[in-house]
Amino acid sequence: MKRRDFIHLSGMGLGALATSGLVMMGNPVSAERLLEPGIDAAAKKVLADIALNSAKAKGAAYTDVRIGRYLRQNLFTRDKNVQNISNGETFGVGIRVIANGTWGFSSTSDVSPDGIKKCAENAVAIAKANSKLQKEPVELAPEPGHGEVTWNTPIRKNALEIPVKEKIDLLLKANNAAIDNGAAFVNSALFMINEQKYFASTDGSYIDQDIHRIWPTFTVTAVNKESGGFRTRQALSAPMGMGYEYMDGLAEDKIMNPAGFNSYKNTYDIVEDASEAAKHAQEKIAAKSVIPGKYDLVLDPDHLGLTIHESVGHPLELDRVLGYEANYAGTSFATLDKWKSGDFKYGSDQVNIVADKTQPFSLGNTGYDDEGVKTKEWDLIKNGVLVNYQAIRDQVGILGEKESHGCCFADNWSSVQFQRMPNVSLRPGTEKLSPAEMIKNVEKGIYILGRGSYSIDQQRYNFQFGGQLFYEIKNGEIAGMLEDVAYQSNTQEFWNSCSQICDKDDYRFFGSFFDGKGQPSQSSAVSHGSSTTRFDGVNVINTGRNI
């Protein structure tokens, strides 16, 4: 498959995903193979040292090596049938060096001493060849060696150890629940990833990490053949940095939302959500079409996460700001002069947005990044003011900082690591406030849940977002479902219209499992936490059309 195809995945329906073969990276293997241990850390250290020494002997000033085993299992069902089960494994080595002040990268699936030696030498040769075109030498922010350390995602149940049949049965149970509640069609899927990553560098780090992620999701379709109308409702789950325990659907993780059904915190009840989805999809066909105009928006965390991702996460990537993504994803309105001014009002005083790679259960949660930097948390927006960006070792000096933010990532051993978005989250309000209380004070508004259509310009000013579910708010009460809703705004205007944020009891994660960036494109996973939040006087358009 061509890498550039991968980035389009998020726009495809689940049915198309199941048969495209696109989500599978790596060689198909049996489910049992995913449970076999890889080579142990001691053996990896021996191999890593061969890379470090071989590169040094050829003149590298710095070398890092990533020995990676990437395991994936994807399950797809359609209505009452299994559509596809795929298990994938890739194993190999990526070696990155600095020689003559220039980066060089090479990778190989030949994980033998000889294969690694050749790969390291090739990386140095590439660095030296590219150094002829280099304008300024690479400067790395210092990072202490961490010695031999390990880090594991704190999972309780390894999803790959759960029998395939048990997982399929759960998906089919959810499908049946949707069909029993009036769905015409339902596609469901479960994505599971285990990254076994070993990192070593000439700084003296030997880091062994075992990282797990999971994403259950579905699309339910209701059809009214007489009217020719159809509507879909997608799952309100979030992809998480968790094991199979996310599927437990514990009572303590259910929050009754103001629309009268459950939202989910750190575990998810797929059967319950599928039943609700079937009812919602039918209700959507008959729902009132929105009257365009200004509304106060009350945004659920499972919706707001994507708005945070697009309008705060991406524009504050330093490589974008500098122009390295100009030909593809674009640049950023959040230019260095705005940051330097020290008073650029990105949002209202209540807007505090934090970047981190450490929150438990989040997709970005790791102990160390892919250049051996210990992960941490830092502020991006404080009391509404832009205070920082996302930067890695060779960029952070531009910001006058001496320590990388620890957000360097490669999606495979064969890909070169570069700056990727950490978790970017809105801090909850400090005063006690529930979503129901928030809605009580809204006269004319719309309560929006779920991830819908999303689009934003290449400098991240103008955006348009849809959602899965829209409820009209009239004089402090939910007044029924709306359809054909999308809101359009400008990033700075929107965040400055933020007037209230619910407290920490409502704090939940949204996640993006296949976030694309770079050429050739790489995919990463990132979470965005928030509590239900109110934005005043936002422009809402009607997206209904007759054809």
Place this chain on the structure above:
Amino acid sequence: MAILTKEEAKQIIDKVLSYAKADETEVTIYGGRTGNIRYARNSVSTSGETNEIGLNVTSVFGKKSGSSTINELDDESLKKAVARAEEIAQLAPENPEYMPMLGPQEYVESKTFVSATDQINPDKRAQIAADSIGPSSEKNLTAAGYLEDFSGFVAQGNSKGLFGYNKSTSVDFSITVRTVDGTGSGYAIRDFNDVSLLNSKDVTNIAMQKAQASQNAQAIEPGKYTVILEPTAAGDLMGLLTRSLEARSADEGRSFLSKKGGGTRLGEKLFDERVTIYSDPLSPQIPGAPWDNEGYPQKPMKWVENGVVKNMFYSRYWAEKQGVEPTGRPSGMIIAGGDQSIADMVKSTERGILVTRFWYIRAVDPQTLLYTGLTRDGTFYIENGQIKFPVKNFRFNESPIIMLNNIEALGQQQRVGGDLIPAMKIRDFTFTSLSDAV
């Protein structure tokens, strides 16, 4: 030796089939070289080359199938791959939609391989980048670009006697040029099978001109405008329509091709009568692969003729269920065009907007194929037959179905992302807001 000859590939496939014990077995061998060079801020940022060869075995028992892929082609590895695929198949659940494998097929001789592209090396890539960076930096402009080239083969065979072999090459080049003050941005993109058709200097020149001409854009009110879409912009939206002609979702009532009260709109006139959409694997501009993802032979097909929906995509399963012939799924689509150049279209426009490209296009409503997105990298106001000034970018909310009913003119065609797309002049195109993005 990433590219195997037809004979070498056939020999390996036959060997794999001789090891197989399943009811049906299919073998695919693929391989090739992918190279790239990326630059930004007038300097090369990354470059690389990957050589890959792989063999996939799919084994089927009844309606249960399993697959296995290997990257080594020695006898031991081939035997293991067959054994593993058979083991996975035995454990797999039945697929009620499984279709028995095809027997021998007649495939066209494709024109997808060009040796000039096969011969690309790191020096050639560096030269293509240098020809793009040089002129930009001379004019004090900032270039960011990306080139990706591929040369490879695929061969497939199965236990029912089917065999096919195809070689192909491709090159994709895109360039963004920005003014140093960030007030102007231009873009151009090209794709070919034959690298000798790519002149990165000329393509960069287009982006440079657009960057300079788009500086200090003025804001004009959003609303409904006549637009002239360059083929790149037209292709961005038309591909969304031409890839949605799926019969199954239409029959199931969940497509714009579904009919009120049940059934589909096959045979209905849905578009302006100038709209004809077809595919042809032997098109000289967009040569296609000889077979689709089900191994079904590609042949010339009319999808829309004079505005009438003539065909929808039928997979082998859905075709059998509906009692029709499968259609295959074309690799590239052709929208019939006309003689007018962009300049001709501008000359005949009283008031309108010229669009270079669209960006961040996302579905809003699958029922009406409504999409949203933005203009990018060169948007200009036209008045009384002349380009007057650059305008700020717009967000649009529009459906390609509505667009193809609002045609003013179809212009000269250009290859865009593997399709052949005309420039289009469309009235009443819906812009819903302004963007400050450059």
